[in-house]
Amino acid sequence: MRDVPEWSGGARAGPTAGHADPDGADPGPRSGEPPGGGPVVLGALPLGGESRLLGCLLVAARPGAGFDADQRALLELYADQTAAGLEAAAARTLPARTEPSPRTGPGLLPRRGGAFVMTVHTGRMAADDSVLDLLGIAPDAFDGNVSTLLEHTVPDDLPALMAIVEPGRVVGDQQLAFRIRRPGGELRWLGLRCRVQTDARGAPARVLGVVGDASYLRPSVDDVSLVQRLSAALAGATTIREVSRVVVDALREPLRADRVAVAELEGDRLVVTLLDPPQPDAWPESWRSEWRSEWPDASCHTLPTLEGALREGHVSLWPADTGLEPGLAGIGPGGLAVLPLPAEGRTVGVCLVGWDREHRFGAEERSLLTATAGMVGQALTRAHALDAGHELATMLQRSLLPRKLPDLGGGTAVARYLPATRGLEVGGDWYDVIPLADGHVALVIGDVQGHSAGAATIMGQMRTAIRAYAVEGHPPDVVVAHANRLLVGMETDLFATCCYVDLDMEEGIAWVVRAGHLPPLLRLPDGTTLETAAEGGPPLGVLADAEYPMTEWGLAPGTLLALVTDGLVESSSLPMEEGMRAVRGLLAAADPADPGRVADELLAHHHRRDDDVAVLLLRYDGMRVRPIRARWAVWRLPDAVMHARRFTARTLRSWSADGALDMALLVVSELVTNAVAHTRGEVRLDLTLAGDRLRIAVNDTSPRAPVRAASTDWEATGGRGLLLVEAVSTSWGSLPLGGGKQVWAELTVERTP
Secondary structure (H helix, E strand, O other): OOOOOOOOOOOHOOEEEEEEEEOOOOOOOOOOOOOOOOOOOEEEEEEEEEOEEEEEEEEEEEEOOOOOHHHHHHHHHHHHHHHHHHHHHHHHOOEEEEEEOOOHOOOHHOOOEEEEEEEEEOOOOOHHHHHHHHHHHHHHHHHEEEEHOOOOOOHHHHHHHHHOOHHOOOOOOOEEEEEOOOOOOEEEEEHHHHHEEEEOOOOOOEEEEEEEHHHOOOOHHHHHHHHHHHHHHHHOOOOOOHHHHHHHHHHHHHHHOOEEEEEEEEEOOEEEEEEOOOOHHHHHHHOOOOOOOOOOOHHHOOOOHHHHHHHHOOOOEEOOOOOOOOOHOOOOOOOOEEEEEOOEEEEEEEEEEEEEEOOOOOOOOOOOHHHHHHHHHHHHHHHHOOHHHHHHHHHHHHOOOOOOOEOOOOOOEEEEEEEOOOOOOEEEEEEEEOOOOEEEEEEEEEEEEEEOHHHHHHHHHHHHHHHHHHHOOOOOOHHHHHHHHHHHHHHOOOOOEEEEEEEEEOEEEEEEEEEEOOEEEEEOOOOOOOOOOOOOOOOEOOOOOOOOOOOEEEEOOEEEEEEOOHOOOOOOEEEEHHHHHHHHHHHHOOOOOOHHHHHHHHHHOOOOOOOEEEEEEEEEOOOOOEEEEEEEEEEOOOOOHHHHHHHHHHHHHHHOHHHHHHHHHHHHEEEEEHHHHHOOOOEEEEEEOOOOEEEEEEEEEEOOOOOOOOOOOOOOOOOOHHHHHHHHHHHHEEEEEEOOEEEEEEOOOOOOO
């Protein structure tokens, strides 16, 4: 086996550029002046990663010897280990911020370290004397087996170490802090960094590693006790939520932290599993904007510093005024700790610990956080295996719910969804907000019977069907009746409840249809709350010919409309009547200026839930600028387009909106020509002016959507109409309608005084 390079510590790894030894000894040769004189080959390695560069490590070799591939890899690993030691030592010795920073010299480098090379499939290892000395093994007593070294490892740290050296689990670059017990009983912290080399087939063949003294990780007696309690608590945690709660309880109080977040890493997204405190206003704005369910999730690309820390893979400590991006600085303005959570050779998540006041990081905290990270990563992986069915159903339900609600003219809509905290399955609660034609919007909330992946699947089908029927232009009672017949025809044993509200955002008139669901709640502008007396029909999927009557209301600007599922107001210990009274009381006391906060307050009192909970709120503000509309029935005559153009010109002039008349007439000509030439039946022209936006829509009885020409051949006599419409309008499109379609285009117009 190849011999491994040996060094006695970072202070002697190469030229020190003239730094004096702390003990007063001669510092040795100057830079470029090798021992014994003569030229040398110098190597320079950066200390630190992309997110924080700490310095440079210089190493020297005789000409002709240089550095082979193994030595290069080991030196890179040693540079990473040295950077970690520098960061920890600097944090331990950092003076007040008003004093100058300490000079980085040999005294801050790891004093002891060594290298090893291990053959994966045989477990044979070549280690230099420094490694053996750290472990307390005499060189002549080492038999070359990795098992001999593992015998000295503290049992609690053995699983994490085995994950690196076992043949079937060796992957990528690894780093680990672990404890060994020397022959005299002394407990010592060591830092390990290693790199895997593969054979011609891509299978792991050898592991190159460096081991260094990590005494800066030596914990206090209190920290040892805390780690032991954390280990015991994690052993009993069987779900991801329980693991996250154990971590928050273990870290926030002992570290006096103001915020703790635990998140899993799914691809390039962080999926939060627990935040403490749970209130959205305690977290940065970028996190609140991603708050669509119980917890937010965000792309790692929006947090480049965090992305870099996860890539480097070791605990990062950021003091106050580091200059982090707002999404991180808002978590810990006084200091932020980032703990990548490793397991099975990869980073499975991250834990963020933040302080509001300026926080001074010490070596003891690094010890605690480093030990915590390894245990939590393993616990999360174990919880995933135990909780796989629940995670699959939860992922299915997340994908079926809308990720973002649309912006509405004349109102603001927010939604929240919470899964049940009991059982391993999820329910079929859903919600949706559907913009419709003529300034209408549909608000839908529903609940499929049962708690299973099947219920979530039916939920997705019902949501899609109701959205399709609504967009086609059917009235509310017809939409619900169609959805009922669809569910009956699916021959499933499940049924669903639903509440559908069609709201005219211009007039404030709402039409409500209930299918076995709770009635909506209203909070009037004066604070009065009402449980509306809306008529209802049976749940969906029960009777094929069921009728669903409509109830009409009028809403004043400032009214808050609340749609909820029964999980919010009913449980085994809470009768529905009492639950409805409690929700009405919360609505009456809430400030409707922030609907999102109102939704959070409704959910804040439900920590233990027997059922899923969905909440959909809309604050109706009314439209500041009322749209103006005009309609024209197009006659099927040879001069039909001329009459449509004349109607458009008269209308726009009467609206003082003839600033874009030529463009509007061009769009009308093309859309009406296509409808008359390619369809049969009634054709209608609709003009709508809202502010400076003119919408031109042509309705016909053909369900076939218009097709834009695939190629731009300007010598052709047909196929150019839609190209012209696209060129002159700000946007255009096609909507299906009951028995036909609508082709529309929007223009920006200037209104004349």
